[in-house]
Amino acid sequence: MQNERLERIRDEWLEEASIREMQEKMEKGDVTAEELTVMYLSRISEYGRNVNAVLEVNPDALQIARQLDYERQVKGARSPLHGIPVLLKDNMDTGDKMHTSCGSLALADHYAAEDAFLVKKLREAGAVILGKTNMTEWANFMSDKMTNGYSSRGGQVKSPYGQFDCGGSSSGAAVAVAANLAAASVGTETTGSIIEPAVQNSLVGIKPTVGAISRAGVIPLSVTQDIPGPLARDVESALLMFREMVGEDPADPVTSLSDVWEGRDWEACLDPDALNGARIGVARNIFENEADSRIQDLFDRKLDVLKACGAEIIDDIDLGVMENDLGYDVLMHEFKAAVNAYLGKTPASNPIRTLSDVIEFNSQHPEETLKFGQNMLEQSDRTSGTLTERAYLEALERNRHLSSEVALERAFREHDISALVFPQSHGLSFGAAAGYPGVAVPAGKTEEGEPFGIAFYGRAFAEPLLIGFACAFEQREKGRVKPPNE
Template sequence: MHNTKLDQLRKEWLPEADIRSMQDKMDGGELTAEELVTMYLAEISETDRNINSVLEVNPDAMQIARMLDFERRLNGPRSALHGIPVLLKDNMDTGDKMHTSAGSLALKDHYAAEDAFLVQKLREAGAVLLGKANMTEWANFMSDKMTNGWSSRGGQVKSPYGPIDVGGSSSGSAAAVAANLAAASAGTETTGSIIEPASQNSLVGIKPTVGAISRTGVIPLSVTQDTPGAFGRTVEDALILFRGMTGVDPEDPVTALGAVWDGTDWDAVLDTKALSGARIGVARKIFEREADTGLNDRFDQALEAIRACGAEVVDGIDLGVMEDDLGYDVLLHEFKAALNAYLGRTAPDNPIRTLKDIIEFNNCHPEETLKFGQNMLEESERTSGTLTERSYLEALERNRHLAAETALESAFRKYEINALVFPKDHGCSFGAAAGYPGIAVPSGEGEGGEPFGITFYGRAFSEPLLIGYAFAYEQHVHGRVKPEL
């Protein structure tokens, strides 16, 4: 960088800087949002060539930051996100000069007509939308052979931690924050797509209750399981972004349920003693067949840390259901219906109007788009798109009953536990099918230097409880591992 002051800040302070310290510097006149954006753009230009996590940069980011700096001088900050550069997953509509493509070449020229509701909320909070993050194409529902992090538009997202699985499908959102290319990022999850990349990239990932954050303006996979969420290098950073995206959206009626948090003191949630007296359940049958000795040992160490925080660990819980029992029939049917509805509302000059159009586009450009095939798209296309099939309706009722009632609620009642904890992304299918929240938190390294994390799951809208547990654990363990770039 030509600016020696910023270059020094970028090298000595920016890596692992949290949002609170950014605000302190901006409030104290030591730094501007424009300078913060400038440093992150320099990081992207130098570092992302090896990670491939950022699809495109917002051409207006610098001007937006300058405007927010002026506003801060006149009126003070709007919120804790004022002037903070964040990245958005490439399935979130922005009514600006950035594309929204879900990682696909089929939508590479698609400009959304308006912001997604969550994007509106972030702009209102004063966040600087720095760019769009690469992702596993079509939220990892294109092919069952596709690697996490690959898209025809953006190529392969690589882990900042070396030749390991970067996690999917919010892979770019996670890898970018892990590599210090943005302060925080927004992702989405249908089944594990926030929890897994958070664990794989030594990040905090908040997968909220379905309905906590509006899905309006987000390219969908499932009407019953999709939820946007937040990535941060710390629990506090992830919470700040999560809070900035919440709000009641009339176009997504389930968001009205977020009223249960009215009056919540979110600052008080960040309590180092939050785990004291809590009962945390462990359902080993869910992961013990797949887990190697190293993972089990690392998880047992994490359980000791939870005990050291004052919690009682209730081991040997039987959920009565395995993750494979849930299947993916619900997603097969909902994907076509939801995607066709989204595409049908795009601009009239968009030639891609249906799932069938996507399949045909890919067939016409096989070398660029069909590296892993598209069997999942084709299987979904064979459904009616009306959500009337008996197979769908039975699968929907079965999955929600098995996940919410048979597995989670029964365990909470029977064992009188406050939350469940799993290693990495194990158990994510239950929270996904039930629509319940989870929060992944770093827990150091596993074998070969691969990041290791644990995930707390709770009842619907128990985010304040789970975030408190994650914060107490984070402050005790300090498990975030910075990548060597």
């Protein structure tokens, strides 16, 4: 950097700063939103290519930050996000000078007509939308051979921790925050795409209840399971992002359920004693045959941390269902219907109007787009797109019943537990299929240096409880691991 003062602040303070700390520094006049944006842009320019996480930078970011600095001086801050630079996964509409492509070359020239509802909420809160992040193309629903974090538009996202899986499909959103290219980011989850990249990158990830945050303006995969959520380096920063995105949107009717939180004191969730007296369940049979002994031993040590926080561990709960019992039939049918609905409403300038158009575009540009094939796109396109098939309707009913009633609700009720806890990305399929929340929190690393995390899962709209558990664990464990020096 040419500015030695900013270079010093960036290298000595910004690296692991929380949103709260950034806000305090701006309030004191020690740094401005424009300077934060400059520092993150310099970080992206110097280090971003090493991880390939940022797909596109907002050309208006500096001007937006300057305007927000002026507004702070004249009117004061809008919220704790005022002037905070954040990144968005590349499946979220922005009505600005950035594209929205879902990582696909077929949509590389697509400009959305307006902001997604959650993006409007972030802008209203004063956040600086810094750019778009790379992701697993079509939210990892293009090919069953595709690696996590790969897209034909952006290439391969790389873990900042070494030769480890970066997680999918919000891989770029997670890696960018882990590598300190932004204060926080927003990803989306259908089945694990917030939780998995969070634990793989030593981050806090909140996978909300379906209905907590609007999906309107987000390129979809599933109408029943999709949900956006924040990724951050600490629990409080994730909470500050989350609470600003929550709210009812008429374009996504299920969000009316978020009224359950009206008047909620979100700051009260940050309770270091939240685990004291809590009954936390462990369903070992879900992961004992998949996780190696190193992971299981590490997880057992983290259970001891939960006990030290005052939690009572209810071990060896049988959920009565395995993750593989849920299958992908629901997603296979919903994908075509959801994507066709999104593409059909894009501006007329976009020539890609249907899933069939995407497949045809890829077929015409195989060298650039079909490194891993597109068998899942093709399989989904063979469905009717009307969601009338018996196979779909039966799978939908089965998955919701098995994940909610048979697995989660029965466990919560019969064992009188407040949450389940799993290591890494195990167990996440149940909350995904049921539409229930989960919160991932860093818990150190393996001997090889791979980030390790745990995730709490609860009933619908139990986010305040789960965030409290994550906060209490974070305060005692301090498990966030910085990437090694590049």
